Amino acid sequence: MLMWSELRRLVMPVPDENAWLRIAEDFQQKTNFPNCLGALDGKHIRVTMPIKSGSKYFNYKKYFSIVLMAVVDANYCFTLIDVGAYGSTGDASAFRNSSFGRRLSEGALQLPPPKPLPGTAGPCMPYVFVGDEAFGLTENIMRPYPGSQRAIQKRVFNYRLSRARRMVECAFGILSNKWRVFHTAIQLEPDFVDNVIKAGCVLHNFVRLRDGYNYQDTLTDDIPDIDWAPVRGPTGGMRVRDQLANYFMSPDGSVPWQLNRM
Known part of the structure; x- marks a missing residue:
């Protein structure tokens, strides 16, 4: 589609290492989350039942949908998107099979090398994306500690992560409020729906970038979340999360108001 191919080059270019570093600096300044390259989430885009599709597009919420997977920067802009997974995809395979998930696992995203957290001399910490409990914990994807935590450092970590992750929630809210097509089932064939979603994201x-945003547009989001079964994280991801949690309680990494939000 011409709009997607032309506008994408201008407003959604694939980030290189320098672009990732600029994104990380914005997240540090705006959300106080260091070494963060983006907020990650997936949404169901409602569609009418495609012809001869069986139950492939029928999701757990009992309607037909196509999955939009997105990474958002600290300015509510889409950095990377993946469109087209079946609505019935109800587990982490939707992310693993997305172009972003594959490129991340293959080390093909030109991510910056690890570096110490601000104010510290080490150890070097990897750059990460932040998501909710649906995403598997890895060295490059941080999610909250599960359940109701009593340990104060884990509660602080969850709060700090939620501030960074809110960027993707707000981006979806702006998208939904600006382009009302996302409020109802799109009555087109799946390939055309994919194009509508991509067009909506680049127009967003x-x-x-041209006009900024209306804060009120970030407060509502009519696009349903993906509901995936939590995946237990590997040891490397747990280590990175614990180190970030400790950092957020240290003089170098804490912010004055964080304990007031517990």
Whole structure:
């Protein structure tokens, strides 16, 4: 589609290492989350039942949908998107099979090398994306500690992560409020729906970069979340999360108001 191919080059170019570093600096300044390259989430885009599709597009919420997977920067702009997974995809395979998930696992995203957290001399910490409990914990994907935590450092970590992750929630809210097509089932064939979603995302970036945003547009989001079964994280991801949690309680990494939000 011409709009997607042309506008994407202007408003959603694939980030290189320098672009990732600029994104990380914005997250540090705006959300106080260091070494963060983006907020990650997936949404169901409602569609009418495609012809001869069986139950492939029928999701757990009992309607037909196509999955939009997105990474958002600290300015509510889409950095990377993946469109087209079946609505019935109800587990982490939707992320693993997305172009972003594959490129991340293959080390093909030109991510910056690990570096010490601000104010510290080490150890070097990897750059990460932040998501909710649906995403598997890895060295490059941080999610909250599960359940109701009593340990104060884990509660602080969850709060700090939620501030960074809110960027993707707000981006979806702006997208939904600006383009009302996402409020009802899109009555097109799946390939055309994919194009509508991609067009909406690049137009979102175009308008966002040109006009900014209305704060009220970030407060509602009519696009349903993906509901995936939690995946237990590997040891490397747990280590990175614990180190970040400790850092957020240290003089170098804490912010004055964090304990007031517990």
